[in-house]
Amino acid sequence: AREFSERIGRFEVSATAVVVAEAAKLKAAGVDLADFGAGEPHFPTPRHIKDAAIAAIEQNFTHYTTTPGIPEVRKAIVDRHAADFGSDYAPDEAIFTTGGKLAIFYAVSALIDHGDEVIVPVPYWVSYKDIVQYAGGRPVFLETAEADHFRITAEAIESLITPRTRAILLNSPSNPSGAVMDTADFEGIVRLAHERGIYVLLDECYAYLTYKGKPVSGGSYIEAKEHVVVLGSLSKTYAMTGWRAGFALAPKPIIAAMAKLQSQTTSSATHFIQKASIAALSGPQQCVAEMRADYLKLRDEVLAGLRGIPGITCTVPEGAFYVYPNVKAYLGLPGAETAMELASRLLREGHVVTVPGEAFGTREHLRLSYATSHETVAEGVARMKAFFEGLR
Ligand code: PLP
Structure with missing residues (x-):
């Protein structure tokens, strides 16, 4: 049996x-x-974020919320991202999730079908492979060279594209290597993907932890917006791993598909954590x-x-x-x-x-x-x- x-x-x-x-x-x-x-x-976790959560509990923000998150947190997400990366998303192009990992899971589930190929550069974050496989997709690994700081180029990506390629899953800065994608390389990949009708899923979980220059962001390429999904998290940026606070930014139909999944799983993220996340995203960034x-x-x-x-x-x-x-x-x-x-x-x-x-x-x-x-x-x-x- x-x-x-x-x-x-x-x-x-x-x-x-x-x-x-x-x-x-x-x-x-x-x-x-x-x-x-x-x-x-x-x-x-910084004091003002803890205080916001405590106040939210005292004020009884302790019930279900609208599925993709309360309007104020969706607005806080897009405003923060626009201020830091020059993106241009409306609040209904954002979803707040119970951790960034769940946003990745939703995005992959919403876009990937049986037999679809997803290009994943090596070294990769452990969960990508399993999340793609769970959705029925096939991770296609892109080997990179350590001597070249694990660089990922559009040419290398292009060599792996087949008629079944549906998405490219990138992570910069990278867990585990700490490599940060070069802006020109990233731009080339986004352009290539947009031309070919392939989605670029960029995991920006470490976007605020770069030590040299500005990190790339998927949201910066407004002309390719229809093929870009930004995956974000408050975990590392604000030392909030245990709070489970993540998000995605994408065109409205993708966010709606992800919200459909959220409606049948967690229903919504925790209300007072959404409140505290507003304090994190909109408060002092010091x-x-x-x-x-x-x-x-x-x-x-x-x-x-x-x-x-x-x-x-x-x-x-x-x-x-x-x-x-x-x-x-x-x-x-x-x-x-x-x-x-x-x-x-x-x-x-x-x-x-x-x-x-x-x-x-x-x-x-x-x-x-x-x-x-x-x-x-x-x-x-x-x-x-x-x-x-x-x-x-
Ligand atoms: N993406 C990467 C590359 C990570 O390293 C992590 C956490 O370790 C996540 C996403 C997910 O973070 P969380 O679910 O805590 O938001």
Whole structure:
């Protein structure tokens, strides 16, 4: 007899989960771990956002709302995005969702049919592959070169386009590599997609965490608007991961299709979280700049630490809060054949939590999140140095 649906079989337990589970076991046993695993801000949510949520609860904003979000939050989303990226969306071209991941899920579900191909550059964020497969689509992976900072060009994308190509799923700044797409490259991709009638889904979850220049945004290309879907999140920008606050910006029919899905799943996002999100999006943005400044220091500390470990190389990430060192020099040893095994040994013997590159579609890397304290960075890289020197 069949136990589960064929559809659920298209999901894989992510490689991340394996390491996380192992780390949790060690932590429970009282082992002190230097944790570079979790991709979430170590900062508390800024005071004025918390206050807005508390006030909203006191004022009884605790019921269902209109499906795509209350008008004020939809307006706050489009106003923030227009101010920062020069986009031009109306409030009914925005949907507020219970986290950015759900917005990705809705957008892919709304656009992708059985057999549709979705171009996904490697390394990719773990969930893209599974979300596309769950919708019945087929991820078509675009290999990129580390030596070229994981650059994604229109030419490379074009070489993968077939009559079945329906969408290109991009993420800049990237989780896991921290790479930021070049504006001209992105523009070329948007133009190509628009000409061919292919959608560009741009995950802008880390758009406010760039350390060099301005990040690209899908919303900046108004002439190609009908083929662009902007996927956003308040999680990283405002240290609000646990609040579950995300959004999408897209032409009205796409937003309506996504809202239809929301109407039959969550009904709406939490009312007082929508209220708090208005405070985040419309309030002072100083907190964003302050957190970014600290991430930049942390990035430089972790890079300096990694550079001190012989054999490890690392591209300089220009955004997000991850480094993606290449550990090829240490692979193929007994007990460390793969990055997955290496991460597991680093955890058990070195007491450092990292995520192996296999989770993101590459074989020679570890991902470290430096959204953590300066002490943890110092301690963690010292432990890594000792661990890797011991392997040689
Ligand atoms: N996109 C990327 C690339 C991410 O790394 C994350 C979170 O880790 C998300 C989207 C989703 O964030 P959330 O669902 O918390 O808004």
